[in-house]
Amino acid sequence: MAKTITISLDVMGGDHGAEVVLPGAEIALVRHPDIRYILFGNEKVVLPLLDKYPKLKQASTFQHCEVAIAMDSKPSQALRQGRWKSSMWRSIEAVKTGEASVAVSAGNTGALMAMSKFCLRTMANIERPAIAAIWPTARGESIVLDVGATIGADAQQLIDFAILGGAMARALFGIKKPTVGLLNIGVEEVKGLEEVRTAGRLLRETQLRSLKYEGFVEGDDIGRGAVDVVVTEGFAGNIALKTAEGTAKQIGGYLRAAMNRTLMSKIGYLFAKSAFDRLREKMDPRKVNGGVFLGLNGIVIKSHGGTDAEGYASAIDLAYDMVRNELTQKIAQDLVHYHRSSFADEAEKSEGDL
Amino acid sequence: MAKTITISLDVMGGDHGAEVVLPGAEIALVRHPDIRYILFGNEKVVLPLLDKYPKLKQASTFQHCEVAIAMDSKPSQALRQGRWKSSMWRSIEAVKTGEASVAVSAGNTGALMAMSKFCLRTMANIERPAIAAIWPTARGESIVLDVGATIGADAQQLIDFAILGGAMARALFGIKKPTVGLLNIGVEEVKGLEEVRTAGRLLRETQLRSLKYEGFVEGDDIGRGAVDVVVTEGFAGNIALKTAEGTAKQIGGYLRAAMNRTLMSKIGYLFAKSAFDRLREKMDPRKVNGGVFLGLNGIVIKSHGGTDAEGYASAIDLAYDMVRNELTQKIAQDLVHYHRSSFADEAEKSEGDL
Numbered sequence: 001m002a003k004t005i006t007i008s009l010d011v012m013g014g015d016h017g018a019e020v021v022l023p024g025a026e027i028a029l030v031r032h033p034d035i036r037y038i039l040f041g042n043e044k045v046v047l048p049l050l051d052k053y054p055k056l057k058q059a060s061t062f063q064h065c066e067v068a069i070a071m072d073s074k075p076s077q078a079l080r081q082g083r084w085k086s087s088m089w090r091s092i093e094a095v096k097t098g099e100a101s102v103a104v105s106a107g108n109t110g111a112l113m114a115m116s117k118f119c120l121r122t123m124a125n126i127e128r129p130a131i132a133a134i135w136p137t138a139r140g141e142s143i144v145l146d147v148g149a150t151i152g153a154d155a156q157q158l159i160d161f162a163i164l165g166g167a168m169a170r171a172l173f174g175i176k177k178p179t180v181g182l183l184n185i186g187v188e189e190v191k192g193l194e195e196v197r198t199a200g201r202l203l204r205e206t207q208l209r210s211l212k213y214e215g216f217v218e219g220d221d222i223g224r225g226a227v228d229v230v231v232t233e234g235f236a237g238n239i240a241l242k243t244a245e246g247t248a249k250q251i252g253g254y255l256r257a258a259m260n261r262t263l264m265s266k267i268g269y270l271f272a273k274s275a276f277d278r279l280r281e282k283m284d285p286r287k288v289n290g291g292v293f294l295g296l297n298g299i300v301i302k303s304h305g306g307t308d309a310e311g312y313a314s315a316i317d318l319a320y321d322m323v324r325n326e327l328t329q330k331i332a333q334d335l336v337h338y339h340r341s342s343f344a345d346e347a348e349k350s351e352g353d354l
Numbered sequence: 355m356a357k358t359i360t361i362s363l364d365v366m367g368g369d370h371g372a373e374v375v376l377p378g379a380e381i382a383l384v385r386h387p388d389i390r391y392i393l394f395g396n397e398k399v400v401l402p403l404l405d406k407y408p409k410l411k412q413a414s415t416f417q418h419c420e421v422a423i424a425m426d427s428k429p430s431q432a433l434r435q436g437r438w439k440s441s442m443w444r445s446i447e448a449v450k451t452g453e454a455s456v457a458v459s460a461g462n463t464g465a466l467m468a469m470s471k472f473c474l475r476t477m478a479n480i481e482r483p484a485i486a487a488i489w490p491t492a493r494g495e496s497i498v499l500d501v502g503a504t505i506g507a508d509a510q511q512l513i514d515f516a517i518l519g520g521a522m523a524r525a526l527f528g529i530k531k532p533t534v535g536l537l538n539i540g541v542e543e544v545k546g547l548e549e550v551r552t553a554g555r556l557l558r559e560t561q562l563r564s565l566k567y568e569g570f571v572e573g574d575d576i577g578r579g580a581v582d583v584v585v586t587e588g589f590a591g592n593i594a595l596k597t598a599e600g601t602a603k604q605i606g607g608y609l610r611a612a613m614n615r616t617l618m619s620k621i622g623y624l625f626a627k628s629a630f631d632r633l634r635e636k637m638d639p640r641k642v643n644g645g646v647f648l649g650l651n652g653i654v655i656k657s658h659g660g661t662d663a664e665g666y667a668s669a670i671d672l673a674y675d676m677v678r679n680e681l682t683q684k685i686a687q688d689l690v691h692y693h694r695s696s697f698a699d700e701a702e703k704s705e706g707d708l
Contacts, residue, residue, distance in 0.1 A: 138603075138604045185505070218593075219599070222600055224603075243597050246598075250492045251602060251637065268623065269626060279612045
């Protein structure tokens with residue numbers, strides 16, 4: 001039997017805390033019986049509830065934490081109040097000490113990122129972490145990063161994101177050489193941000209072994225699934241992600257209104273119910289719940305704060321897959337390869353210069 | 355009877371040129387019999403076709419132009435080849451000379467913006483033009499700008515965009531005091547771009563008579579219709595717009611596939627056909643065709659390059675509305691008011707300093 005995978009959970013994180021985290025963890029456990037959990041939270045809240053989930057209880061160890069980070073606390077505030085002792089901090093710390101292979105939290109994104117950076121630190125040769133989102137497309141799924149870890153990115157950071165996202169695509173989709181595009185805008189004269197153009201040139205020249213650079217992509221290429229990995233800085237990435245979510249909700253609303261308008265349309269809805277169910281499932285945001293923090297010495301998964309147990313289970317599934325498919329090792333290999341080949345390039349160039 | 359409105363058309367612009375522009379112009383003319391057109395294009399292409407549209411022919415004057423700007427020409431190239439003599443240039447120039455009140459082109463966006471800037475120049479006190487898009491929302495329609503005129507914007511430019519967009523909302527929606535939001539991202543620590551924060555502070559302090567500043571909005575607030583005017587710089591704005599278009603297409607594809615899958619769903623589709631037609635109409639991109647160039651000494655409307663006659667007619671409708679509702683005058687008033695009140699503020703402050 002394969003080795004078990006230990007996942008640490010910030011049970012207090014999210015809009016609903018333990019009430020969603022525990023049943024979510026049980027759902028994921030049924031799907032992956034080789035998961036072991038370390039649960040971090042307040043004993044008064046967690047333990048009574050945990051008794052309702054005997055399977056989960058058996059697969060878990062529990063650690064009491066005095067502090068829970070509020071959903072609206074600022075990152076600096078969260079760090080001040082919650083370092084060393086909050087359930088959020090300690091779930092991340094378990095990854096650092098090696099007790100867990102990955103941490104999952106539905107807590108405040110800013111606080112979670114600040115603590116993850118502080119606790120795990122960025123990997124050697126990586127200046128900044130990124131949050132990678134899994135984006136449902138017409139072809140399947142793509143990875144988009146950064147969707148909001150930091151604003152702005154220089155060319156080197158964009159290349160780092162390409163390597164990180166490429167490794168994640170190999171781990172998640174099982175593709176040997178994922179395609180990568182840089183998000184840009186279509187107006188020619190300004191095509192585009194200088195950093196994006198420089199990153200594009202460097203990616204073309206370097207010819208990384210681990211990914212296939214496809215050039216610039218525009219906003220509408222994301223949903224088409226034009227590339228496996230879309231690379232951008234966090235401001236534009238976050239706006240793209242939220243805009244797509246908003247558009248999906250808006251169209252869902254139109255559709256509901258249209259189907260409810262006349263008797264005929266209501267009858268039509270009944271006939272086509274299974275089709276609508278399929279569509280709803282396809283558009284279900286709980287299916288692809290989970291932002292992956294990349295570029296740190298350890299993996300942290302951010303679940304949507306408002307999700308339900310099913311959605312939380314998806315975030316755990318993602319955490320499980322990332323460990324099972326050796327995301328961290330893949331990233332490390334790709335980084336070594338990239339830096340070797342760029343040093344080799346530079347050595348060659350220097351020789352040429354002599 | 356109200357004064358006629360003269361609109362200049364770049365008949366050669368767009369993927370299909372005269373074949374779409376002329377029938378589109380006729381459709382809009384039927385809706386607004388008080389339109390007069392000045393048609394700019396190559397006589398060999400336009401005149402034979404124009405004979406097929408006697409009503410249009412009667413309402414138009416024609417001007418022969420040797421040069422047509424290619425859809426893939428770079429702005430600098432277009433300016434070199436097409437200044438003074440292309441159908442694109444001359445349709446814009448007609449606005450400058452006052453022969454026309456507004457120009458419409460389905461040509462290359464970059465070239466059209468470059469020529470519009472060069473020919474019309476930016477308004478006094480406005481540093482940079484913006485492209486404003488009309489965005490269908492759950493509540494109706496909003497205006498989003500800039501969607502790609504230039505990358506980046508400092509705080510003052512964002513305030514200019516707020517004033518320009520606010521005036522357009524008053525002209526288009528007939529709202530006295532449109533609500534305005536600044537597009538930003540939700541991660542707290544980085545909330546957000548410094549320019550956006552500064553612009554927010556200034557908008558709050560200035561309390562413009564012509565608009566109601568509502569604070570930051572996120573990507574998903576656009577589709578919700580949270581504010582009448584969403585202000586952002588051109589990179590993020592363009593990516594948001596294209597991403598929303600891509601998402602709408604993607605969901606449309608899902609829906610078609612779902613409805614075609616089983617006999618039951620096909621029957622359901624037939625019953626609900628009128629509902630689907632309504633939905634299709636609601637999502638029809640031709641309905642809201644037209645980016646408005648704001649901040650120049652004259653209005654230019656950019657139609658989608660690939661649209662059909664119906665879509666082109668929408669762009670003309672928009673041009674018509676902008677003139678009929680005195681967009682230019684509204685902008686000028688708002689700018690005067692804003693600069694008076696900020697000068698007054700500064701004068702007051704200086705007095706206070708003494």
